[in-house]
Amino acid sequence: MNIKAPKGTKDILPNEMANWHFIEKTAEETFEKANFKEIRTPIFEDTNLFERGVGDTTDIVNKEMYSFEKSERSLTLRPENTAGVVRAYLEHNLYRESPPSKFWYFGPMFRYERPQAGRQRQFHQIGVEMFGIQDASADAEVIMLAVEFLKRLGLNDLTVEINSLGCSVCRKEYKEQLKKAISPFLNQLCEDCQSRFEKNPLRILDCKNENCNKLFEEYNLKSKISGIKLCDECSSHYEKLKLYLNALNIKYVENTFLVRGLDYYTKTVFEIKSNNLGSQNAVCGGGRYDGLVETLGGVHTPAVGWAMGVERLNALIPLIETKKIDYFVVSDNQLEAVKLTEKLRNKGFSAEFDYTSRKFAKQLEKAAKIAYKAIILGEDEINNGYLTVKDLQTSEQTKISFDKLIN
RNA sequence: GCGGGUAUCGCCAAGUGGUUAAGGCCUCGGAUUGUGGUUCCGAUAUUCGUGGGUUCGACUCCCACUACCCGCCCCA
Structure with a gap:
């Protein structure tokens, strides 16, 4: 593309x-x-x-x-x-x-x-x-x-x-006085300043040209300006x-x-x-x-x-790390994994499951990248009605009853 | 509108006229058929911004173009 x-x-x-x-x-x-x-x-x-x-x-x-x-x-x-x-x-x-x-x-x-x-x-x-x-x-x-x-x-x-x-009243006066203060050395200023003189003399003050700034110093422009009264x-x-x-x-x-x-x-x-x-x-x-x-x-x-x-x-602002999701469901039974994921989301958690039912090692690897916790929902868990929750920061692993996590 | 710089894989890059274009990161796979973050192995650019030219031969030299970056003007 x-x-x-x-x-x-x-x-x-x-x-x-x-x-x-x-x-x-x-x-x-x-x-x-x-x-x-x-x-x-x-x-x-x-x-x-x-x-x-x-x-x-x-x-x-x-x-x-x-x-x-x-x-x-x-x-x-x-x-x-x-x-x-x-x-x-x-x-x-x-x-x-x-x-x-x-x-x-x-x-x-x-x-x-x-x-x-x-x-x-x-x-x-x-x-x-x-x-x-x-x-x-x-x-x-x-x-x-x-x-x-x-x-x-x-x-x-x-x-x-x-x-x-x-x-509007005193700015007009200000501009006039500013022009008066600048005019003695106007022809030495940069091109931009020359054109600014008529168009918008105030902007001359903001010029970044070194030579112009030197001239401002030389002619004491700053003190002359502050002398201009509003x-x-x-x-x-x-x-x-x-x-x-x-x-x-x-x-x-x-x-x-x-x-x-x-x-x-x-x-x-x-x-x-x-x-x-x-x-x-x-x-x-x-x-x-x-x-x-x-x-x-x-x-x-x-x-x-x-x-x-x-x-x-x-x-x-330093780059703020993107938040991980709460749970990643690791399973070789996708039907059960989808159902659990949906329940977790309804409970207010962010959750995802592995769409490919790869080997657990790969699923865990993915989980560690994108989630704070993994829920392992394997054959044993499904048959016995519990879930294995693994904290991916501490590697701590706990068994928890299905109902307890959902309710 | 004016001035300068850069362009090699998704990202960071080496190469600088001569067979197959380093390396690192990321990704994917394997070692490990129910357990990640460490380690090891493997895969991934018929192609070097685009189009011409020079040459037996060009990512490397020349020209043009384009894109992006930086600076001026001005502005957030």
Whole structure:
């Protein structure tokens, strides 16, 4: 067979499922505890939703969308899920419950990109979205939740980075001042930065080019940026967030260079990075998006959320061993073996029998690989109404009456 | 879209112009006709990503293509 999984997609094989279930279960427990409710939205949406929601200057919309036409309608495999959740929130009037509305989701996302370590074309995200609260306590709530989730997954060596991009008013001012600070050495910056200067100057700050970073140092860009003032409301929001994080004992690094590639973010943005991944080291990214609900046709609704890359999380979690089954029935009488297996399953045990009635040595060999215990059901057992149960870890073997095991 | 790397059994691999393409793991069978995890023995690639070319001869040299991996952009 020469058909392979498409570039950038991966099969999740049975031996990896324990890890995925662990992540999913931990997510559910963590988020439900904080009264976030799960939501599942379609995997494809109207292309328009993403163009308007994610923003048409972003790379996601410009070059990474899987779009297709059906009945003269343009649809797109979702590249992220915030826009979809907002759409559902509006479509079903979920804003009519008393705020906040809190959601979490888990599912596949699609972006047409060149795959590399930590990046696939189909990948999975776990995310939370919280609507209706303007106060920085909401920002703190979702960051706290992210940190708690990661902690429960047993992950450490992670760094929380935060920044504020300001609101629509002060961000404009911020951009202007940033451009002013950069313009003296603009012509020495890399090609990417040159094009970013007009398109989205904020992203210049995130450039990984060594020479650019040297220039930033040389011209003292960092201190110039931190000198740029947000408006009163935005800066007090940011201060308040830090106050909350400190009170919660959440360690964070302020990174004035932190910007995000999606257009909808306002005020708070944050990322959680791992020190144990390749160059795609962001495990979680998010922020506040106070304008998005309005952009998509709702009334002004403050909102904040984040998304995590499940494959990236999984890369940090050691392989969890697949659980063995409780019983493997060893027998040369398949009819009796099936009957016993069925009874065991009805009792709530996981059980299998040998389909080939090979010699006992081979059956035991198989049993030891896949089960914790073997039940030997041979001629003697059948004739005398008992079972031999063998613990495959300790090799301990006991005779037990048929009725006792089943009842 | 740009740059670099790799392609030999299900997996990990040695081979590097000359008869039958090492080895290990896994799987299956036997030693052990009712007892596994140790040990021993045996089986499993007419074939080296695909298509051309060079050569008496190519897995080994050349060309093209494809796939995958890594990095940039960007993002989870």
